[in-house]
Amino acid sequence: MLxxxxxxxxxxxFGGMxxxxxxxxxxxxxxxxxPSARAVLRGAFPWFYLFVIGTAALAAALWWPLHPGRAAVLAAVALSTVPxxxxxxxxxxxxxDAGDRRRFAWLHGLSVGVTLAHIAACGWLLAGLA
Known part of the structure; x- marks a missing residue:
């Protein structure tokens, strides 16, 4: 069951992300x-990140007694989402807000990279179970 x-x-x-x-x-x-799309996304992202943190932490806790390595990967996803x-x-x-497109592009690219790494990590874990 666990x-x-x-x-x-x-x-x-994995599916949610x-x-x-x-x-x-x-x-x-x-x-x-x-402007509306940006406003909705700005409001939704904090909740998305809370979903990732909470779900990854729960998955890590569930995996811990069964497979500490999988738990560690999921704990890393949860912890790296906090910053x-x-x-x-x-x-x-x-x-x-400052209209700094260059800084936005760099920071947004970093956030996309982190999210893609999280998706890849979860996909790798799931594929290993297939």
Missing amino acids: AALALLTTALL TLYAFGFAAVLFKTLPM VRQLLMPAINRAT
């Missing part, structure tokens, strides 16, 4: 005017 919960929680994390990164944001930019939410996201918002 293994099934650990697997399902990891799959939820993938849907948000490749679905939700893209749909917003295609269906809403740019993204608390430091990087506000810096991205400040760059946007």
Whole structure:
């Protein structure tokens, strides 16, 4: 039972991050005017990061007694998301508000890279279970 919960929680994390990164944001930019899309994303990202932190931490706790290596990967996802939410996201918002496109592009690229690394890590864990 614990293994099934650990697997399902990891799959939820992978699916949630993938849907948000490749679905939700893209749909917003295609269906809403740019200022509205940006406002919705700015409001949604703190919740997205809390989802990643909480779900990754839960998955790590579930994996711990079964496979500490998997738990460590998921704990790293949870822990590395905290500075993204608390430091990087506000810096991205400040760059946007200041109209500093160059700084925004660099910081946004960094946040995308971190998210893609998290998705890859979860996908690697799941693929290893197939």
